[in-house]
Amino acid sequence: MAEIRALIDRLERDRTLHKEEFIELLTRYTAEDFAYIREKARKTAQSIFGDKIYTRGLIEFSNYCRNDCYYCGIRRSNGEVDRYRLSKEDILKCCDIGYELGFRTYVLQGGEDGAFNDDIMTDLIVSIKEKHPDCAITLSAGELSYESYKRYFEAGADRYLLRHETANADHYAKLHPERLTLEARKKCLYDLKDIGYQVGTGFMVGSPYQTPENLAEDLLFIKEFQPEMIGIGPFLPHHQTPFADQEKGSYELTLLLIAILRLLIPNANIPSTTALGTINPRGREEGILSGANVVMPNLSPVDVRKNYELYDNKICTGDEAAECRMCLQGRMESIGYRLVNERGDFQPLI
Numbered sequence: 001m002a003e004i005r006a007l008i009d010r011l012e013r014d015r016t017l018h019k020e021e022f023i024e025l026l027t028r029y030t031a032e033d034f035a036y037i038r039e040k041a042r043k044t045a046q047s048i049f050g051d052k053i054y055t056r057g058l059i060e061f062s063n064y065c066r067n068d069c070y071y072c073g074i075r076r077s078n079g080e081v082d083r084y085r086l087s088k089e090d091i092l093k094c095c096d097i098g099y100e101l102g103f104r105t106y107v108l109q110g111g112e113d114g115a116f117n118d119d120i121m122t123d124l125i126v127s128i129k130e131k132h133p134d135c136a137i138t139l140s141a142g143e144l145s146y147e148s149y150k151r152y153f154e155a156g157a158d159r160y161l162l163r164h165e166t167a168n169a170d171h172y173a174k175l176h177p178e179r180l181t182l183e184a185r186k187k188c189l190y191d192l193k194d195i196g197y198q199v200g201t202g203f204m205v206g207s208p209y210q211t212p213e214n215l216a217e218d219l220l221f222i223k224e225f226q227p228e229m230i231g232i233g234p235f236l237p238h239h240q241t242p243f244a245d246q247e248k249g250s251y252e253l254t255l256l257l258i259a260i261l262r263l264l265i266p267n268a269n270i271p272s273t274t275a276l277g278t279i280n281p282r283g284r285e286e287g288i289l290s291g292a293n294v295v296m297p298n299l300s301p302v303d304v305r306k307n308y309e310l311y312d313n314k315i316c317t318g319d320e321a322a323e324c325r326m327c328l329q330g331r332m333e334s335i336g337y338r339l340v341n342e343r344g345d346f347q348p349l350i
């Protein structure tokens with residue numbers, strides 16, 4: 001059996017490993033190996049981004065969703081959710097507030113809400129770009145047709161986040177109703193790439209029924225797909241979902257996977273996510289110290305935040321946008337990094 005450290009060195013050098021080797025790394029690492037890979041990942045991120053942390057202002061524009069993912073708190077079947085949609089004016093106001101605070105990327109995230117049809121979405125994108133031409137727009141609105149994705153891109157959207165959730169079709173079927181398939185999800189991801197978006201994908205760590213083999217498959221899929229952004233966070237149960245009684249994901253394993261992902265795709269934009277900050281009070285700092293380079297403070301109006309609860313105890317639901325930004329600024333400074341007011345686009349390695 002190979003030494004774990006030798007595997008880590010090879011991952012750094014070759015930027016990948018074989019499936020069995022990933023499984024070995026994920027299941028046999030020691031505390032020393034954990035510190036070793038995190039340091040390598042941190043240095044790799046620093047060699048590309050220095051002490052800069054990119055910020056994305058997250059606007060949760062709708063919690064209506066036609067889907068019924070078993071893990072998600074805003075799934076269609078959850079009749080307890082107070083549903084809301086932000087108006088165009090609300091969203092533009094969030095963008096204005098965000099601009100003043102230094103954000104140069106807006107992430108518009110929501111459930112799959114048909115009320116935001118192509119005309120409404122394109123008008124919204126054009127209006128944001130008119131007011132803030134120096135800002136990037138990232139969309140995270142689920143699975144749509146090639147034509148819709150193309151219209152949004154032509155209207156000015158720059159990036160799209162769509163986690164693949166799991167790269168194993170059988171596992172995918174355990175997390176989603178039959179209507180949703182891994183095949184359809186992957187088609188969307190390749191469509192987005194083809195159109196020209198910077199594309200983000202990712203998965204939950206410790207989602208129900210996930211095995212180390214599944215995680216190795218996730219890593220290999222990500223290597224093959226070469227996303228510009230990679231978002232991962234621990235699975236956290238929501239009490240009004242079929243997965244209410246499932247175990248939450250592992251904090252430590254999430255940190256390990258962030259480090260692996262940094263070595264797999266050194267220049268990817270990798271956020272230290274809200275879920276990581278929810279599972280541990282220092283999660284977002286430790287995510288950065290594992291090689292992440294992005295944070296996503298919440299810009300949504302405070303009166304709707306509680307209603308966008310994907311999992312229980314989500315943090316930042318009571319804080320104003322400025323408070324969220326200041327809080328993260330302080331957290332990043334405490335570990336020797338600084339938030340920057342830049343778009344933070346993906347840059348190819350030279």
Ligand code: SAM
Binds near residue numbers: 111163275310
């Ligand atoms: N509707 C869009 C989509 O499906 O991509 C965007 C919103 S969706 C709620 C955003 C992400 O939240 C999902 O990709 C999923 O990985 C994550 N998520 C949902 N429920 C979660 C949970 N219980 N724990 C951790 N992450 C969760």
Ligand code: FES
Binds near residue numbers: 065066069111
């Ligand atoms: Fe809405 Fe999954 S239930 S994205």
